[in-house]
Amino acid sequence: MDIKSCRTCGKMFQYRGSYQCPDCMRALDEKFVEVRNYILDNPSAAMADICEENDVDQDTVMRWIREGRLLMSGSAGGDLHFQCRNCGKKINGGTYCFDCSNKLKSQIDGTARDLQRSIDKLSQEKHGIHTQGLRRK
Ligand SMILES: [Zn+2]
Numbered sequence: 188m189d190i191k192s193c194r195t196c197g198k199m200f201q202y203r204g205s206y207q208c209p210d211c212m213r214a215l216d217e218k219f220v221e222v223r224n225y226i227l228d229n230p231s232a233a234m235a236d237i238c239e240e241n242d243v244d245q246d247t248v249m250r251w252i253r254e255g256r257l258l259m260s261g262s263a264g265g266d267l268h269f270q271c272r273n274c275g276k277k278i279n280g281g282t283y284c285f286d287c288s289n290k291l292k293s294q295i296d297g298t299a300r301d302l303q304r305s306i307d308k309l310s311q312e313k314h315g316i317h318t319q320g321l322r323r324k
């Protein structure tokens with residue numbers, strides 16, 4: 188059995204691939220939700236604000252971003268440097284650069300359109316009416 192001391196609170200715990208004890212892991216998960224909601228509410232918040240308002244250190248926030256759990260928008264990502272997962276270009280945050288995310292987005296939009304089209308077709312066949320004019324763009 189591998190026993191380590193928790194990096195956050197120093198308590199000894201059974202090591203399972205994490206540097207934190209289960210209590211701190213749970214607290215961190217709750218913190219993550221808090222920070223994510225904060226960023227959603229304050230999209231232009233700077234990293235310093237995020238850390239201060241949520242009582243969380245920058246390393247932790249950076250790790251969430253790197254893990255792709257947290258997406259930074261606005262100025263918060265300004266002083267951070269990441270690489271686009273698709274083309275390797277330097278980006279300020281998130282997972283993909285502007286070009287790649289646009290490309291991916293249009294792919295997703297295309298898929299959504301196809302899906303919508305088949306749903307429309309299905310409902311037309313089902314009800315025998317045309318929804319052409321009602322369809323949202
Ligand atoms: Zn702990």
Ligand SMILES: [Zn+2]
Nearest residue numbers: 271274284287
């Ligand atoms: Zn890219």
